[in-house]
Amino acid sequence: MTLGPMHREIERFTKSAHHLDAVSAYASLSLRECISNALSWQPTWLKLLFLARGGLARLMRLEHPSSRPSRSLRPEEISFHPGDRLAFFTVSAGKEDAFLVLTAEDTHLVGHLIVEVDPTDTGTEHRFRIITAVHYRRWTGLLYYNIIRPFHHIVMHRMIAAASRPVEPVR
Template sequence: MQHAEMMESLRSLLESADHVDVKTVTSSVDMKSFVAGLINWRPAWARVLFRIRNIFAKWCGLEYDFQPSPKLTAETVPTTPGDPVDFFELHAYSPERLYVMFASDKHLDAYLAVVPEPGSEGLVNYSVYTIVMYNNRLGPIYFNVIRPFHHLIVQAMVQAAAKGVEEVPCAAC
């Protein structure tokens, strides 16, 4: 898929979404290091929130037994659509232009998209989009319960990833 087609695909996801939020940060790291940092970020407080989420997910009849993947590096970040990226699947990739991950369950589909843009003095302005589409009545109920925690976690992930993959704490590593 060409970059223009991927951006059109992202635009289509945004237009059909039930929820979209964007977190932005400026960094000196390349896109694959940034993505590795997003995935590797797992401080203790976030792991506790994920355990609580798993209890709620089990109660809702959703998938809940997630095991984190091994630590990623810029060299091991998946680049082939369909490959697993932690609990996501790679949906689209264009080097230094777009990285879209996808997760699906019976209640909602979620995309996490990383879009870098050149900044000043060699820096990169990253926009990280969360795109959610509800699949049934449970989708908005579930997402509205976790939404405040989602914002905290994704903002912290983005800030940590901007520092570079080597500085990101990873409990599963």
């Protein structure tokens, strides 16, 4: 799959991935706002999917990370420092106003959630892209991912829609 131009610093996370996909949207937001919207998005049906994922993980004897954050993340809480935690992800790389690479590791696979931003000709609107790069560590990774793949695509499309919504002012 060709994703088009991306920041060179993230190529090491996408290179040789067994599965690679991307969704994108345009918005007049900062990268921090986009990421906080994406990680704070938690509809009930997504919470139920995480519960089902937990059952599948236990059945396959896989680790099961805790679910998404129980509260919304504010843009200023988004870290770009490798090693810091955001939800159940670890920050692997980041560059303010350019990209953030979040990683979730398990015995069966390594998944990278990459959020990047590119300016557009309008000057105020940016193109945001959320990339998923999955590296299987063993056959159970391939099996697991193929089971969740249909849901993954739905979640990613809904996540980018939520991520690109205007930020509600804090009262």
